[in-house]
Amino acid sequence: MRVCLLTDKPDHPLLAAASSALIEAEHQVTILNPDTGTGSPSELVIPDDLADVYLLKAHTSRALVLARFLEAHGARVVNSAAATELCQDRSWIAAVAEGAGLPMPRTRTLDSLSEALHGAERPESGYPLMVKSRHSRRADLVARVDGPAELQDLAAEWSNEPVVLQEFVANSGWDHKLWVIAGEVFAGVRPAPVGAPPDGAQPVPLVRDLPPAWTGLALRAGEVFGLDVYGVDLLDREGAPVVVDINAFPGIRGPKGAPAALAALALRRPRPGPPAYGA
Template sequence: MDCGQPGERRGACVPRRHATVRRRAGRRPRATRLGAPRIATTARGGRDMKPLRIGFLVSSRYAQSTSHVPPVMRALAEAGVVVDVIHPVTRALELSQVRAECDLYVLKKMSRLSLSLAGALHTRGAVIVNPYPVTVALRDKIVTAKILESAGVPTPTAYVAAHPQELAPLLDGGPLIVKPYQGSDGVGVRVVRSVAQLASVRDGRDPVFAQRYHQPEGRDRKIYVVGSQLFGVKKVFPARTDEERRGEPFTPSPELRDIALRCGRAFGIDFFGVDIIESKGMPYVVDMCSIPGCGGVPDAPRHLASYLLEAAERAARRPQGWRVA
């Protein structure tokens, strides 16, 4: 894993402008591999204790990130956590060297490489936020739609086809919204109202995923669940300005809270985001994310750091030899 040269501090691959994390990350010999030896530190009272260690699987564009991740890392480092920033490798990585040495891993950016590395870590018993099988399921909108529908979550009627033209007969019942089945951030999403518009949808090897389109009333309701806390942010879709991307915090109604928590129970997780629209007085969950950015949530870095710290503490208390199923 490309995290500096042997002898440097673990976390030395943190960009220069995030020097706080780099200074507080703790010393680690031979920091170029996931399997680097762990170092015990002496806690108060004279007992030898291992510091909590959290690894962030990030994208190659991490240095330009404007997300909450850098301040979250700083908060964790200030709490005494050893923070490992794991970039995509720039040279070949011997898979036999991949070992789960962190108490917790955070899959922040879902590139194909980072997802595969998360899978490799999963086979070695790593605890990952969110668990690898759940992340894979939520990456696939077809699987996600079926799981939510089976759990009784109100969702638009969903369809899957091998080719866009196979959706044409469904337009007799109203417009559809077509989405890349493994898409994110709203990229490639389009409302289709006619056969002519359907013809412009790319026909490739991937399956075609569509939902019945319901005209939203007002802004989308983004619900973020972070452990036992739940936050609501109203956002415009698609967002065009920084203000629209930040959105407006709001207090979700009991109905929206129940819907969001039902989504989490369907996948067995307590850290996620759901997109809900309201149309003709009815709420519909139109998307769910296993890596919520929590944009617009007041004091989000503190909430996220607290959640990850508690998750790492739980993981560190696992019996020796415990493995993820």
């Protein structure tokens, strides 16, 4: 079987270990960086000579164009281009989650952060709040704002950034990171980006010690968003899990068994992704 990794980081531990497992099982593994070259991404492949499955780790616009091209020519892509694109837009994520009844913080979308300083868009109450780039990417904006002065300082640096404003979820300072590969759940606990616990504080129990509702919520998120490889960040709000982020094909580091699960998924047919969502 021919498996192609769509990524600019083939040496990522998850991808490298999964590739080794596939090669040991006598499957062929190739690597394609969708951001190579300046022409159309479709020029990087030959439609009559496609791999059996493409693992879409890259999330750039060129990667999505290539993934759609591959899908249009009958290729299997994990995750689908539609599901991956959906998870790049925090406004879409919030809307879809709300429609499906998934617990997420209240979210408001602004075309630019500067709008939060004026008129009806100004958050007159509800501090602290979370300010995040609408479009998820490397080095994007994720910040807690405790009042108007902090918001004004942030807007001075990110004035034209499309953002979402979310209610701040009071929590223990720990992120529960649940990673799912084809229905198999792996977990870790990391300091939350904001409101992190003091240095030396011990993490709360891992997912094996949590109520089944937590893992059930992670699995439900995959069904809603049409994902086969994904991460769900959960915070504990008075004993109940709240989804604060969903990531398509995240960098899963640490959990034993994750590379083997990914290799096994590559040999299976993924379920279809969700329909495309408008802004």
